[in-house]
Amino acid sequence: MVSTIPITPVKLTAKDFKSDQEVRWCPGCGDYAILAAVQGFMPELGIPRENIVFVSGIGCSSRFPYYMNTYGMHSIHGRAPAIATGLSVSRPDLSVWVVTGDGDALSIGGNHLIHALRRNVNLKILLFNNRIYGLTKGQYSPTSELGKITKSTPAGSADSPFNPLSLALGAEATFVARTIDSDRKHLQSVLRAAAEHEGSAFVEIYQNCNIFNDGAFELIKDSTTREDHLIRLEQGQPITFGAQQQFSVTHPAGSFGLKVQEGGEALVHDATVDDPAYAFALSRLSGSDLGTTPIGVFRNVQRPSYDELITKQLVDAKAQADGTPEQMLDGLLNKADTWTIL
Amino acid sequence: MSAGAKRVEQLDRVVIRFAGDSGDGMQLTGDRFTSETAQLGNDISTLPNFPAEIRAPAGTLPGVSSFQVHFADYDILTPGDAPNVLVAMNPAALKANVADLPSGADIIVNTDEFTKRNLAKVGYAVSPLEDGSLADFAVHPVALTSMTVGALAELGVAKKDGERAKNMFALGLLSWMYSRPFESTLRFLETKFAKRPDLVAANKAAFQAGWNFGETTESFTVRYEVKPARMKPGTYRNITGNQALALGLVAASVRSKLPLFLGAYPITPASDILHELSKHKKFGITTVQAEDEIAAIGAAVGASYGGALGVTTTSGPGVALKGETISLAIALELPLVIVDVQRAGPSTGMPTKTEQADLNMALFGRHGEAPLAVIAPKSPSDCFHAAIEAARIALKYRTPVILLSDNYVANGSEPWLLPSADELPDISVEFTTEPNGEDGRFLPYLRDPETLARPWAIPGTAGLEHRIGGLEKADKTGDISYDPANHEFMVRTRAQRIEAIEVPDIEVEDADESARVLVLGWGSTYGPIGAACRALRQRGLPIAQAHLRHLAPLPANLGEVLAAYDKVVIPEMNLGQLAHVIRAKFLVDAVPFNQVSGLPFTAATLENMLEDVVKNG
Incomplete structure (x- = not known):
């Protein structure tokens, strides 16, 4: 847990985190499940409600802060990581969460996302990825599969999608994970690990939009298909999956990447490997087709957070303070070639 | 360096322009001359003029950089229309500036640079020193470079370092001509080159050689004096607008008792404010060099939300990018200072040239009815007080304020009567810490009846947890509202609260x-x-x-x-x-x-x- 954030002895419950606002997502939206999971998990942190802030951008997911009985800001499209950076850096006593979507974080706000991750700002970034623009009624997004037919692409989209985890890893993220809206237990376990991480934690949450992109993640949700396609990453455990755990993720000699094969010697998962190439290779196992999709914590390494480094500079400089602020200001104004008229 | 036996003439005012190649150190030379002049007690006004290119091709017209200083024995308001003296370090500097000179002006030229090649670069077929075209002026040809190199030879200074010290030779000569006190320049050289004692010695020697040359050469027969100006008693320093603005923001932080948070992206001509503020962490100032203009203001809004004095500094193109976030800050009703050091536009325009063409953008350049406060400093030193005033309004009325500086005041300088910190206005405000509604509810948009400002309740305050955002807010509760009457009320209230800001009468x-x-x-x-x-x-x-x-x-x-x-x-x-x-x-x-x-x-x-x-x- 981040040491600058206070802990309360008061036991809070999920109910304490529900605001008085009416939740206005479409019935059946995956966002409900995520909201419930977050509200249910928050008491575990032991952080006083008033020290928690949710900052969001624009899009369906970005309504999230209104429903949390914490401090919150529903800002503008794509800019939540930038706003949250200013808040987090200037207030190390706050637990700052960013809620964003695939359009918000990866399209209009792409620059802020990568720079927040590069700096390792102490933010917990939850990206609700539904692979579609929902609030604007169904245009393709930067995570939509190539050839996606939508209102704005009747002949199919012509641009290749981002792999959000590969992007985050390329941006030097220190914590990268993926989870699914419908798997509450897994979702909460990933959030727990993210909250414990010092620095930026990037969590991609596969979220179903039942209106404009229903069933996008069905392959890894449906009980009849998921065992053969979903790879659960567990720290220190061999990476195997399948109904009989018959598939392994292996690292063939002479290859840059990882491979899925039947049988063979499975790699043992270690998210703390310093070389990001490992987590990157894991992130490349899945494409748009979700054929073999790992979930869990891909990468979890330590690097000083931006907040910590900036705070240290401030603390060191303030230790040089020599007088009241007014006296120091007088000193500063006079610190030049001055002359006196009598 | 004793005073020579030459004739001494009294003048009431002089305008000198130092001009040379971008790499010739003309800004530094002008700065030092200004500082010496300030020490003497003249009133001063300066105007630097330089290209946006760091080093345009040497010896070309686009590469000319100049610094004009106007000093007088009475109070003056401008850097002067036309120079009485031009120091031209090369043919390009002469060509670029000669048209600004009144007849009879002195021209000091560095003859070493008037080579065939350099003359050709700027289109002189014949040297203007020889074709009679400068007959209206008093031309003083000086072999500045070779004399500097010669003077430094005995110190064992490399020829290249010797050549680079020629600006100090020129400064020494002009300091002699106008009887300037030079101690501050010698001190400055010691500090600037503290790690290179050889360069301290070389530059000091070059300065002295220039001074001595004035005293001994026959080409300068008169030495001038400009008596101190009658100025209000007190302690002064010379200051540029950007420096004053940065110090004003520090003062605003001190006098509001709030930590200053600056989010900025480098842009000419505003970057110096970021540079200056980043040096003053001792005051609890945080500076973030953001990934872009939008992030810079976003971070400032985030910091304001957290209870800091949020500031972002930029120029016109940056304000254009920040527009949406300014609009957000207007809806959030949070304090924010946006500094626009205006430059010539549109688009990239002329980044190092001045203009006042962002007024429309400041007043009207946002979507929706998005009013805010706008103030503009009138002189370099006024930037200090204008920054405090901008912060006062932002904090008291919980509104974004645009501070419209421009390149002319930002880089120009003048003497500044130093204020005492204790006498600066107290601009502190209170955070809200208690619920303000019935049944212990907190109403984030319940306004102060006088200022129409809403409460500033920062995260970390127990019991006041609330959500704000860009969607239209219901009066008082701050809940999302699409109610037509509420929107009408809120739009009019936002306009009214800016109109209700108390500002002094115009004099x-x-x-x-x-x-x-x-x-x-x-x-x-x-x-x-x-x-x-x-x-x-x-x-x-x-x-x-x-x-x-x-x-x-x-x-x-x-x-x-x-x-x-x-x-x-x-x-x-x-x-x-x-x-x-x-x-x-x-x-x-x-x-x-x-x-x-x-x-x-x-x-x-x-x-x-x-x-x-x-x-x-």
């Missing part, structure tokens, strides 16, 4: 109250307008001057002031942006007078124009 300078013409200015045109008005009054032509510091809201007495004159003239470095506002708001037939050359008005230009208006209506 009119009208010596004998007989003027029929009022000249109204704003921002950096104060100096040239003031100088022009003085000149007219000295010639017996009455004219009134009023200067706007607050552009939104406008002073309450402005309409009355405008109505009291037959004619209102508005000079601006744009195509009439304030004039449009004045005409629309007050139905006054104000006459715009506009210049968009990237250069400030000269006093003479305004004097001629105003003379015509006063005489002919």
